[in-house]
Amino acid sequence: MKNVIAIVMILLAISPVFAGGSKEESSNGISGTITLYTSETLTDVQSYVDQFELLNPGTKVEIFRLGTTELTARLMTELQAGETPADVIWFADMALFEQFAQDGRLLKIQPAEAANIPESFVYFDGMAYELRLIYQIIAYNTNLVTEKIDSWFDLTDERYKGKVGSASPFVSGATVTQVASVINDDRLGWDFYKKLAANNPVVSGGNGGIARGIASGEYAIGLTIDFMARAQQEQGSPVGYCYQKEGAVYVPTPAGVMAATDNPELSTAFINYLMSVPGQLQLQANGYMPVNKNVALPKGVPSAADIPVLETDWKNLAENRESILNEYAKIFGID
Amino acid sequence: MYLKSSFLSRDSRKIGITVLVYGVLLILFIYPILHLVTAAFTRDGAFSCGNMLEIVGNESNLRALKNSLVLGIAVTAIAVPLALVFSWLVVRTDLHARRFFRTALVVPFFIPPFIMAFAWTRLLGNAGYVNVFLQNLFQLDSPLFSIYGAGGVILVSVIYTYPYSFIVLSRSIENMGAHLEEAALISGAGKGRVLRDIVLPVLLPSVASSAMIVFVTTISMFGIPALLGTPGRFIVVTTRIYGYIGGFRDPNGIGIATGLSLLLLVIAGMAQSVQALMTRFDRYSTITGKSAPMEPVRLGPFRLPLTILVALFVLMVVFGPLAAILVTSLTRALGLPLSPENMTLAHYRTLAGMGLVQRSFRNSLGLAVIVPSLITLAAVLLVYLRRNKRVYGHQFIDHIVSLPYAVPGIVIGVAMILSWIHPVLGVSIYNTIWILALAYIVRFMIFPMRTIDASWKQIDSSLEEAARISGRKNFGVLRDISMPLLRSGISSGWLLAFMPALTELTLSILLYSPGNETIGVTAFNVMEEGLVPVAGAYAMAIVMIVLILQMLHGRFFEMNRMNKNRKKRNYG
Numbered sequence: 001m002k003n004v005i006a007i008v009m010i011l012l013a014i015s016p017v018f019a020g021g022s023k024e025e026s027s028n029g030i031s032g033t034i035t036l037y038t039s040e041t042l043t044d045v046q047s048y049v050d051q052f053e054l055l056n057p058g059t060k061v062e063i064f065r066l067g068t069t070e071l072t073a074r075l076m077t078e079l080q081a082g083e084t085p086a087d088v089i090w091f092a093d094m095a096l097f098e099q100f101a102q103d104g105r106l107l108k109i110q111p112a113e114a115a116n117i118p119e120s121f122v123y124f125d126g127m128a129y130e131l132r133l134i135y136q137i138i139a140y141n142t143n144l145v146t147e148k149i150d151s152w153f154d155l156t157d158e159r160y161k162g163k164v165g166s167a168s169p170f171v172s173g174a175t176v177t178q179v180a181s182v183i184n185d186d187r188l189g190w191d192f193y194k195k196l197a198a199n200n201p202v203v204s205g206g207n208g209g210i211a212r213g214i215a216s217g218e219y220a221i222g223l224t225i226d227f228m229a230r231a232q233q234e235q236g237s238p239v240g241y242c243y244q245k246e247g248a249v250y251v252p253t254p255a256g257v258m259a260a261t262d263n264p265e266l267s268t269a270f271i272n273y274l275m276s277v278p279g280q281l282q283l284q285a286n287g288y289m290p291v292n293k294n295v296a297l298p299k300g301v302p303s304a305a306d307i308p309v310l311e312t313d314w315k316n317l318a319e320n321r322e323s324i325l326n327e328y329a330k331i332f333g334i335d
Numbered sequence: 336m337y338l339k340s341s342f343l344s345r346d347s348r349k350i351g352i353t354v355l356v357y358g359v360l361l362i363l364f365i366y367p368i369l370h371l372v373t374a375a376f377t378r379d380g381a382f383s384c385g386n387m388l389e390i391v392g393n394e395s396n397l398r399a400l401k402n403s404l405v406l407g408i409a410v411t412a413i414a415v416p417l418a419l420v421f422s423w424l425v426v427r428t429d430l431h432a433r434r435f436f437r438t439a440l441v442v443p444f445f446i447p448p449f450i451m452a453f454a455w456t457r458l459l460g461n462a463g464y465v466n467v468f469l470q471n472l473f474q475l476d477s478p479l480f481s482i483y484g485a486g487g488v489i490l491v492s493v494i495y496t497y498p499y500s501f502i503v504l505s506r507s508i509e510n511m512g513a514h515l516e517e518a519a520l521i522s523g524a525g526k527g528r529v530l531r532d533i534v535l536p537v538l539l540p541s542v543a544s545s546a547m548i549v550f551v552t553t554i555s556m557f558g559i560p561a562l563l564g565t566p567g568r569f570i571v572v573t574t575r576i577y578g579y580i581g582g583f584r585d586p587n588g589i590g591i592a593t594g595l596s597l598l599l600l601v602i603a604g605m606a607q608s609v610q611a612l613m614t615r616f617d618r619y620s621t622i623t624g625k626s627a628p629m630e631p632v633r634l635g636p637f638r639l640p641l642t643i644l645v646a647l648f649v650l651m652v653v654f655g656p657l658a659a660i661l662v663t664s665l666t667r668a669l670g671l672p673l674s675p676e677n678m679t680l681a682h683y684r685t686l687a688g689m690g691l692v693q694r695s696f697r698n699s700l701g702l703a704v705i706v707p708s709l710i711t712l713a714a715v716l717l718v719y720l721r722r723n724k725r726v727y728g729h730q731f732i733d734h735i736v737s738l739p740y741a742v743p744g745i746v747i748g749v750a751m752i753l754s755w756i757h758p759v760l761g762v763s764i765y766n767t768i769w770i771l772a773l774a775y776i777v778r779f780m781i782f783p784m785r786t787i788d789a790s791w792k793q794i795d796s797s798l799e800e801a802a803r804i805s806g807r808k809n810f811g812v813l814r815d816i817s818m819p820l821l822r823s824g825i826s827s828g829w830l831l832a833f834m835p836a837l838t839e840l841t842l843s844i845l846l847y848s849p850g851n852e853t854i855g856v857t858a859f860n861v862m863e864e865g866l867v868p869v870a871g872a873y874a875m876a877i878v879m880i881v882l883i884l885q886m887l888h889g890r891f892f893e894m895n896r897m898n899k900n901r902k903k904r905n906y907g
Contacts, residue, residue: 073845082756
């Protein structure tokens with residue numbers, strides 16, 4: 001029994017002890033601690049936060065990182081209970097940001113660096129901002145696919161029957177955007193999904209899983225996010241990708257400050273840093289397409305102007321989300 | 336055996352104990368569940384049955400409900416008999432290498448389900464090692480097996496759940512006094528007759544309780560059906576619940592999700608009643624302190640074939656996935672052919688360099704030691720109070736502590752957020768590691784309760800009565816008689832709670848906070864980054880640590896057993 005007590009005491013001693021907020025102030029007058037809720041990949045976010053804290057001594061950004069679904073579940077539950085620790089939110093769910101903007105849950109901010117990013121990336125009159133560009137594209141395993149891939153209809157090719165992967169719109173916000181874009185396009189529409197369903201695809205999980213499955217050969221071809229395909233390529237996996245000629249899916253990933261934050265200055269400064277040249281260079285180094293016009297694109301990445309993009313019908317999605325997703329689920333048998 | 340004069344004080348003490356026990360249960364267990372019930376029956380801030388009506392009116396939900404039931408029954412019907420056969424073989428027979436098999440057969444339980452599901456896709460997926468091998472062998476155009484769909488979900492769920500049952504049953508068989516069997520054999524009964532009429536009835540409480548846990552685990556499991564079921568169009572209730580909470584963005588999503596999880600609770604409650612009915616009428620006490628260990632059953636000509644069968648099972652089911660994870664962790668990048676130049680240890684170095692990984696191990700190890708220790712202690716006290724009728728309404732305790740296990744982790748996560756985001760009684764634990772500790776207590780309490788209850792049922796009360804008559808006080812009886820005999824129940828209960836607590840994912844994912852990451856959360860996030868080989872290295876590290884702990888635990892248990900045998904002889 002004594003041993004057990006000793007073990008428990010030791011474990012208590014090593015379990016995290018919470019240090020109080022730092023009293024030190026940085027040169028530009030911001031200080032304190034904020035919490036960031038994000039679905040960005042962890043090592044990437046960590047690199048931004050490390051640099052930000054280095055540039056602004058006395059500040060701390062706590063990272064709470066989860067997939068979009070789990071993150072939304074936590075945030076919505078917290079809000080239903082009345083409060084959330086989140087100060088800054090950054091994830092790929094435009095519809096939720098729009099709802100938050102309408103409900104006044106987001107703070108209108110004016111970071112100085114906003115002047116250097118295109119106006120189309122300022123959302124809801126300054127309540128949220130785009131910090132880098134990502135697209136949902138077609139990726140393939142170069143060992144299994146030797147044909148030239150450039151079209152949505154390559155996914156319906158019988159050669160790949162049973163070997164096509166796609167994230168589920170019930171997990172991936174990007175895939176919801178995809179559905180709202182595909183059904184809005186005359187060349188694709190619901191017909192495309194019916195043809196795709198006939199090819200017996202695996203519809204499951206998030207885009208990360210699809211990119212991994214393509215790398216491992218689990219899927220020959222599939223829909224995933226461009227930077228994920230690039231990351232697998234860089235690790236040395238046999239992965240290729242293309243921006244579809246009919247248009248890739250542009251996936252907005254807004255970042256904003258919660259209206260209820262108790263440190264709006266630090267929260268705004270963090271978003272401002274992400275838009276600034278040092279922050280954008282860090283994003284670029286991680287393989288993302290920057291939005292700041294003073295920062296060049298990563299190697300081997302086409303500029304946004306050269307990427308054809310499908311038009312997303314946000315209004316239709318906001319009004320008919322449930323019936324659209326139900327229709328999708330019925331076609332793919334995942335209802 | 337109490338004198339009349341002590342009745343009054345005993346009554347008032349019973350009231351005191353009851354208030355205390357139910358007070359704790361109320362705060363820890365009932366309060367979060369009440370939040371679920373409230374959420375299920377609320378719409379727009381007012382009482383409503385709307386969520387429930389929407390659930391039963393939706394064809395997809397009903398189909399998912401049917402699938403969950405089919406899955407639960409199928410998995411239980413396969414996993415429990417499998418575990419029973421294995422337990423009997425490794426404990427009571429002269430099977431070759433049975434000590435090794437006894438450890439090896441438990442290993443699948445240590446591998447977190449989401450890593451296991453991934454390992455199985457590496458084996459039996461479209462591009463899995465087995466399928467690719469067979470495809471090349473028979474020159475086929477398409478893979479022979481599909482891991483996606485009902486079959487795959489059942490297969491992997493059986494592999495994940497049979498060890499629960501195996502741990503419980505092998506300990507029970509070990510504790511079974513041999514005198515009953517000996518008596519039957521002497522009276523001329525055949526081996527088959529002994530098995531049917533003596534062994535199985537005596538094991539019934541353990542079989543029933545482990546079947547209950549397997550069934551409830553299966554219907555409340557999310558990771559395996561999500562990864563393997565959804566792509567094969569096999570949707571279960573937990574998948575629907577997950578959708579309502581996260582993906583569907585239904586305005587009443589949380590209400591409907593909690594409503595669905597209440598349905599799972601009702602099903603689990605029914606399973607529990609069946610279990611209670613099965614074990615109600617007989618006495619199962621077999622440890623009377625009067626018997627010596629029995630000679631192992633001789634398998635005769637079946638010894639070698641049975642050993643080979645068990646070895647094949649271990650090879651495919653235990654080492655297969657481990658090998659798949661190991662190979663993944665050593666490959667330079669996913670999708671490269673297996674050749675020496677593509678092998679590297681770099682991912683292990685990456686892993687060792689991540690501060691987050693070290694922090695997660697520390698947090699999870701802390702939680703996985705503190706929580707099982709606390710709940711095992713609590714379970715001994717609760718079962719003791721119940722057994723001696725020292726608390727009013729003792730029959731409800733079991734139901735209350737098993738409720739949270741029947742609900743998917745994410746729903747308990749939601750209930751915990753709703754319950755603890757605001758300070759309760761002046762204490763604020765939200766956003767600290769203590770909310771995780773509390774959630775694990777609530778979630779895993781069922782394990783020590785079950786095993787301790789089951790092994791206590793095996794102890795004949797004559798031993799305790801004898802000690803009382805000889806003048807031992809209650810606590811003395813508990814310490815000197817019950818506890819030593821309960822060691823195996825305590826030990827397996829602790830282990831059963833420790834393993835899932837170490838790698839818990841679904842609760843932790845909603846409740847962790849920066850700095851308080853757990854092993855499960857970090858493994859999930861590393862996997863999400865697409866760093867699959869690193870995630871593989873991480874999984875290997877987890878498996879190694881768990882195996883070492885398992886061995887230490889085994890040593891500890893062996894030591895105790897020797898003590899116990901000594902004590903047994905003293906009283907026998």
